[in-house]
Amino acid sequence: MRFKHNKMTSKYAPEIPVEPWIPPEETKLGDTVNWAPLYTLDLEQIKGEGFSEVPEQVIRDTGDALANVGFIYAINHGLSYDQVLRQYSIGQHTFDKIPEQDKKEYTADIINSGSYCGYKQIGHWKIDQVADRIEQWNFGSAAYAQEVAKRKYPESLRPFLDEIHEFARFNHDVVVRKILSVISLVLKVPYDYLWNLSKKYETEGDDFLRYMLVHRPPAEEDAETKGVRIQGHTDFGSLTVLWSQPIASLQVLGKDNVWRTVGHRPNALIVNLGDSLHFLSGGYLSATIHRVIAPPEDQLKYRRLNVLYFSMFDNDVKLLPIPESSVAQEAYKTRKFWEEREKNGEPVPTSREWNGLRISRYGQQHSKLGADGHHHEIIAGHHVTLYNDTQPQPEPKAIAAA
Numbered sequence: 005m006r007f008k009h010n011k012m013t014s015k016y017a018p019e020i021p022v023e024p025w026i027p028p029e030e031t032k033l034g035d036t037v038n039w040a041p042l043y044t045l046d047l048e049q050i051k052g053e054g055f056s057e058v059p060e061q062v063i064r065d066t067g068d069a070l071a072n073v074g075f076i077y078a079i080n081h082g083l084s085y086d087q088v089l090r091q092y093s094i095g096q097h098t099f100d101k102i103p104e105q106d107k108k109e110y111t112a113d114i115i116n117s118g119s120y121c122g123y124k125q126i127g128h129w130k131i132d133q134v135a136d137r138i139e140q141w142n143f144g145s146a147a148y149a150q151e152v153a154k155r156k157y158p159e160s161l162r163p164f165l166d167e168i169h170e171f172a173r174f175n176h177d178v179v180v181r182k183i184l185s186v187i188s189l190v191l192k193v194p195y196d197y198l199w200n201l202s203k204k205y206e207t208e209g210d211d212f213l214r215y216m217l218v219h220r221p222p223a224e225e226d227a228e229t230k231g232v233r234i235q236g237h238t239d240f241g242s243l244t245v246l247w248s249q250p251i252a253s254l255q256v257l258g259k260d261n262v263w264r265t266v267g268h269r270p271n272a273l274i275v276n277l278g279d280s281l282h283f284l285s286g287g288y289l290s291a292t293i294h295r296v297i298a299p300p301e302d303q304l305k306y307r308r309l310n311v312l313y314f315s316m317f318d319n320d321v322k323l324l325p326i327p328e329s330s331v332a333q334e335a336y337k338t339r340k341f342w343e344e345r346e347k348n349g350e351p352v353p354t355s356r357e358w359n360g361l362r363i364s365r366y367g368q369q370h371s372k373l374g375a376d377g378h379h380h381e382i383i384a385g386h387h388v389t390l391y392n393d394t395q396p397q398p399e400p401k402a403i404a405a406a
């Protein structure tokens with residue numbers, strides 16, 4: 005592992021000045037926010053060659069948390085907070101200093117390619133008729149090779165690619181790999197089982213690192229969406245790693261149907277699992293619904309910058325319960341994932357097919373509002389729900405104050 009020093013500033017692109025990102029102030033509204041109590045996984049406890057050693061208690065507790073809540077904190081990942089802040093600073097730079105013309109030219113063809121790799125424009129997604137206010141740069145793990153990078157990223161951004169690549173690799177090779185070890189053991193298969201399905205990420209995977217900037221919408225748009233910036237959804241892949249930042253906008257939907265806000269922990273990670281791991285675990289592990297809403301009143305003035313890594317299984321992995329996992333097989337007894345497809349004699353989707361379909365369809369208004377108040381859509385014969393509030397909610401304070 006090459007990360008050793010506290011600062012990553014000098015080695016890469018030293019000729020380009022990058023303004024430091026100053027973390028916004030945390031909310032002072034403390035107890036008025038309904039915080040989500042999440043289990044904390046200490047990554048330092050996962051040791052050994054290929055991360056083969058995981059204490060029994062860690063397997064049990066992480067397994068329970070991922071089966072029930074679906075979101076955890078992870079600490080002691082091995083990077084200093086300075087290194088993480090450097091990533092936020094580069095993220096900020098990519099939104100504020102890359103010319104608009106470059107963003108336009110390198111906008112990803114999300115609908116046709118089923119990949120976010122490149123720039124995502126504001127307004128690509130819609131909730132009902134309201135366009136989103138979110139910019140993103142997505143760095144596909146298979147797009148750092150020079151000939152690909154030239155097509156995907158403007159020259160103004162290319163000097164940062166080696167540094168972004170190294171950070172993305174750390175996400176995959178250390179954070180994701182460690183957690184996949186734990187989850188393999190939860191599913192009672194060898195520790196490297198899930199890693200072996202995730203190793204080809206730079207050649208045959210859809211994995212990507214994302215910088216994301218949520219702008220504040222005009223008051224009338226916020227009123228229309230009730231402050232929802234990203235509608236309640238599950239992620240598509242195996243694991244999502246969020247590098248914690250202070251704006252308290254991420255909410256998870258509990259099994260009790262209550263939305264709770266995930267609190268910020270400096271230099272911690274927030275990790276959740278996506279559809280693909282839900283499928284491989286026979287439904288034992290939860291791909292929990294989450295959304296992004298307007299922050300508490302005292303943070304409403306800030307833009308929200310976030311750094312995330314989305315890990316996927318290798319392209320050809322079939323999204324079926326792991327045959328060797330007694331846990332997955334037991335959980336699957338009461339479920340069916342691909343009944344409709346199998347009935348039509350169609351093959352079970354692969355990781356690549358599922359990611360591609362979900363990515364190209366998301367936010368394109370293919371879903372229909374149901375009597376339950378949520379939006380519904382059938383993808384590859386599978387029922388996907390995009391969650392709204394089902395009970396009238398009080399106007400979010402942040403909106404009422406706008």
Ligand SMILES: O=C(O)CCC(=O)C(=O)O
Binds near residue numbers: 239253294295296310
């Ligand atoms: O920004 C966040 O906290 C979560 C974003 C998210 O859910 C996503 O990009 O899939």
Ligand SMILES: [Fe+2]
Binds near residue numbers: 237238239294
């Ligand atoms: Fe998400």
